[in-house]
Amino acid sequence: MKFAYYPGCSLESTACEYNASVLAAFEALGVSLQELEDWNCCGASSAHSMNQDLALALPARNIAIAQKSGLDVVMPCAACFNRHKMADHALKNDPQKRAMLEGTINFKYTGDINVLALLDVIANKIGLNQVKSCVKKPLTGLKAVSYYGCLLVRPPEITQFEDPDNPQIMDRILETLGAEPRTWSYATDCCGGGLSLTKPTAAARMVSKLADRAAEAGAQAIVTSCPLCQINLEMRQSKTNAKMPIFFFTELIGLAFGLEKSKGWMSKHLISPIPLLKDLKIL
Amino acid sequence: MTETNLLQQINTLSSQTTQLCYHCHKCTAGCPVAEDMQYGPDRILRMIQLGQKERLLSSHDIWLCAACETCGTRCPNEIDIARVMDALRQIAIAEGAAISEPDALKFHKIFMAGVQTFGRSHEMFLFAAYKLWTMHLMDDMDSGISLIAKGKVPVMPSLVKNRAEVSKLFKNVQKKTEVQE
Numbered sequence: 001m002k003f004a005y006y007p008g009c010s011l012e013s014t015a016c017e018y019n020a021s022v023l024a025a026f027e028a029l030g031v032s033l034q035e036l037e038d039w040n041c042c043g044a045s046s047a048h049s050m051n052q053d054l055a056l057a058l059p060a061r062n063i064a065i066a067q068k069s070g071l072d073v074v075m076p077c078a079a080c081f082n083r084h085k086m087a088d089h090a091l092k093n094d095p096q097k098r099a100m101l102e103g104t105i106n107f108k109y110t111g112d113i114n115v116l117a118l119l120d121v122i123a124n125k126i127g128l129n130q131v132k133s134c135v136k137k138p139l140t141g142l143k144a145v146s147y148y149g150c151l152l153v154r155p156p157e158i159t160q161f162e163d164p165d166n167p168q169i170m171d172r173i174l175e176t177l178g179a180e181p182r183t184w185s186y187a188t189d190c191c192g193g194g195l196s197l198t199k200p201t202a203a204a205r206m207v208s209k210l211a212d213r214a215a216e217a218g219a220q221a222i223v224t225s226c227p228l229c230q231i232n233l234e235m236r237q238s239k240t241n242a243k244m245p246i247f248f249f250t251e252l253i254g255l256a257f258g259l260e261k262s263k264g265w266m267s268k269h270l271i272s273p274i275p276l277l278k279d280l281k282i283l
Numbered sequence: 284m285t286e287t288n289l290l291q292q293i294n295t296l297s298s299q300t301t302q303l304c305y306h307c308h309k310c311t312a313g314c315p316v317a318e319d320m321q322y323g324p325d326r327i328l329r330m331i332q333l334g335q336k337e338r339l340l341s342s343h344d345i346w347l348c349a350a351c352e353t354c355g356t357r358c359p360n361e362i363d364i365a366r367v368m369d370a371l372r373q374i375a376i377a378e379g380a381a382i383s384e385p386d387a388l389k390f391h392k393i394f395m396a397g398v399q400t401f402g403r404s405h406e407m408f409l410f411a412a413y414k415l416w417t418m419h420l421m422d423d424m425d426s427g428i429s430l431i432a433k434g435k436v437p438v439m440p441s442l443v444k445n446r447a448e449v450s451k452l453f454k455n456v457q458k459k460t461e462v463q464e
Contacts, residue, residue: 045350046398052373061452192316197386197390200423
C-alpha cells in the first residue's frame with residue numbers, strides 16, 4: 001500500500017511532532033508515504049477570505065501534482081484537507097471553475113486520484129486490525145475524548161467524512177490502542193483556531209468550554225487530528241486552571257506501538273503530557 | 284449599486300441563494316461566535332435581503348466568523364453562510380470599506396504575502412510581521428518563546444522550488460478577477 005503525502009505548512013513547524021508521529025506510525029504499519037513533489041500552501045483560512053479563485057487555485061496545483069503521481073493523497077491537517085476537498089469538488093462538479101482552474105494551472109483534471117483524511121486512511125484503508133497487530137504497549141488507563149473540530153467534518157457534502165454530528169472513527173482508534181474514549185457532546189464544536197491570533201479573547205472562551213467539558217466527561221486529555229486545533233487548545237487554555245494535555249492521535253499510536261521516538265514528541269508540547277503518561281506508567 | 288445588485292453579487296460570489304433564508308434563527312442559535320458578534324448570521328442574511336450594504340461591509344461579524352460551517356450544515360435551506368461571509372469580506376476589501384476588525388485583514392494580507400513569496404506559509408515571518416503591523420508586540424510572548432525554545436518555529440522558510448509557478452498563479456487569478464469586475 002502506498003499513498004502520496006501532503007504534510008502542509010504547520011507540520012513543518014508548530015506541529016512537527018504530528019509530522020514525525022505520522023511518518024513513524026506509517027513506517028511501523030508498513031505503509032509507504034511519498035511526499036508530494038514541490039507542494040505549496042493550500043491558502044488556509046486567508047485565501048478564501050480574500051479571493052475565492054485563489055482559494056481554489058492553490059490546492060488545485062497540489063491536486064495536479066498528485067494526479068501526475070497517480071497516488072491518492074493523504075492529508076493530516078484538517079484545514080488542508082478541507083481546502084483540497086473544496087477544490088476537488090469544484091473541479092468535479094463546476095465546469096466553469098474547472099475551466100478557470102485548468103487554465104490557471106495549465107493541467108487537465110481527470111478525477112483519478114482522491115484526497116483523503118489521515119484518520120480515514122488509518123482507520124478504514126489500512127484498517128484497525130493492522131493497527132491492533134502493532135500494539136505492544138496498550139494505553140491502559142488513559143481516559144481521553146476524541147476531538148475532530150470543524151474542517152474535517154463540515155460541510156459534509158464536501159468532506160464526505162462520517163456523520164458530521166457524531167463521528168466515531170477516533171474513538172475506535174483509541175479503543176484499539178487500549179485507551180478509554182469518553183463520551184462527550186463537543187467533538188465537532190469549533191475551538192476558534194481561526195481567531196486565535198486576531199481575536200484571542202473569543203478563542204480563549206471557546207477553548208475553556210472545550211477543556212471544561214472534556215474534564216466533566218472524565219477525560220485526562222483531548223485527542224485531535226488537526227494541528228490548528230492542537231496549538232489553539234494548548235495556547236488558549238486558562239493559565240490558572242489545571243491544564244489538559246492535547247495529543248495528536250498519531251502520537252498515541254506511536255506510544256502504543258512502543259516506538260522509541262515517541263518520547264521525544266512529548267517534550268514538544270506547550271502543555272506537557274509527561275506527568276500524566278508517567279502516572280499511568282505509559283512512559 | 285442597487286439593493287438587488289448587492290444580493291446578486293453576493294449570491295454569485297458565494298454560489299448561494301441568500302433570499303431562501305426565512306429567518307428560523309438556527310444559524311445564530313448554534314454559532315460559536317454569536318456572542319462576540321454585533322448581529323449574528325441570521326441578521327446578516329436579513330441585511331443582505333434588505334440591501335443594507337454599508338452596515339454589512341463595516342460590520343464586525345463578517346471578520347469574526349470562524350468559518351466553522353456549523354450554520355451551513357444545519358441550515359434548513361442549505362445556505363452555506365460561511366461562504367456568504369467570505370463573499371462579504373471580498374467585497375469589503377475590493378470596495379475599500381471601513382474594516383471593523385483591522386487585525387483580521389492584516390493577518391490575512393500577511394499570510395497571503397508569505398504564500399506568494401515562499402510558496403508556503405512561514406510561521407516566523409507570519410508572527411513577526413503580524414506583531415509589528417498590529418503593534419501587539421508583547422501578546423503571547425510566553426507561548427512564542429516556548430515554541431522557539433522547543434524548536435517548533437524554524438527561522439528559515441520552507442520554500443517551494445517552483446516559486447515562479449505559484450507567483451504566476453496569483454497573477455493569473457488576480458487578472459481574471461479584474462476582468463470579471
